[in-house]
Amino acid sequence: MAAISGLIRVMEKAARKAGQRLRRDFGEVEHLQVSRKGPSDFVSKADRAAERAIWDELKVARPGWGFLMEEAGELEGEFDKPRFIVDPLDGTTNFLHGIPHFAVSIAAQEPRLDGNKSINGGWGDVIAAIVYNPITDESFWAEKTRGAWLQDRRLRVSARRHLDEALIATGMPFQGHGDMGEWTRIYHAFGPQVAGIRRFGAASLDLAWVAAGRYEGFWEGGLSPWDTAAGCLLVREAGGFVTDWRGRSLPVCDEQILAGNDGLHARLHKVLTAAVKT
Numbered sequence: 001m002a003a004i005s006g007l008i009r010v011m012e013k014a015a016r017k018a019g020q021r022l023r024r025d026f027g028e029v030e031h032l033q034v035s036r037k038g039p040s041d042f043v044s045k046a047d048r049a050a051e052r053a054i055w056d057e058l059k060v061a062r063p064g065w066g067f068l069m070e071e072a073g074e075l076e077g078e079f080d081k082p083r084f085i086v087d088p089l090d091g092t093t094n095f096l097h098g099i100p101h102f103a104v105s106i107a108a109q110e111p112r113l114d115g116n117k118s119i120n121g122g123w124g125d126v127i128a129a130i131v132y133n134p135i136t137d138e139s140f141w142a143e144k145t146r147g148a149w150l151q152d153r154r155l156r157v158s159a160r161r162h163l164d165e166a167l168i169a170t171g172m173p174f175q176g177h178g179d180m181g182e183w184t185r186i187y188h189a190f191g192p193q194v195a196g197i198r199r200f201g202a203a204s205l206d207l208a209w210v211a212a213g214r215y216e217g218f219w220e221g222g223l224s225p226w227d228t229a230a231g232c233l234l235v236r237e238a239g240g241f242v243t244d245w246r247g248r249s250l251p252v253c254d255e256q257i258l259a260g261n262d263g264l265h266a267r268l269h270k271v272l273t274a275a276v277k278t
Helices: 006-032 040-061 092-096 180-193 203-211 225-237 265-277
Strands: 066-069 073-075 083-090 103-111 123-133 138-143 147-150 167-170 196-198 217-221 241-243 256-260
Touching (some): 006 092, 006 103, 006 138, 040 066, 040 083, 083 092, 083 203, 083 225, 103 203, 103 225, 123 225, 138 203, 138 225, 167 203, 203 217, 217 265, 225 241, 225 256, 256 265
Parallel strands (some): 167 196, 167 217
Antiparallel strands (some): 066 073, 103 123, 123 138, 217 256, 241 256
């Protein structure tokens, strides 16, 4: 096993601190399912409390670093220091409905060395990542050039090389978010060619599972950087590929993301782009 860096230790400590709160609150949500008011307000508070727990931990451990967070937005740090990209509760709808499939996602992204703000907002590569599932206690982590890991086990993407053996994941448009017509075309293009398609509702875990070889691929549109930043690095460090739908390998793919193992990404991309152009 690779030696765990100080940065990963700090990020994992923050993720586990938030995860402990979420586990406790998840038990309360299950009881709130029967209340007249419903659990929505409670979950919103749980989300913000988890984010604050992460922020409190990381700001002390890495002073001067910036933050991009789902709830609090962007908090600028010192111009030459990295930033953390944080989703304190990826899979909020699952959490809301008492479904035990959600995660804490934290990534560290370095600034561009040339300071060019017109390219990716001035941000460069993601250098470290944690996706932590509080229910299963699985901690997926990666560092740039040092591989991807599940706890102390090295991760590699699946070795399957045929579409008819491939299990792929997706996220679906909902309540005015995303293009249902486009998603349906892609689904109908993939469906007859693959072994199965799954929709579990937490993009960070979908990407972690591609890195772990549980899925051969994943596609979704309309995401945000905090949904994908950590997962993108996990897939890449496990030997897979992550691009947008045009085939560009960006530091963080979010609006359009296609992840796959090294043998199938190109074929998945070909099917997807043909469907989008239809």
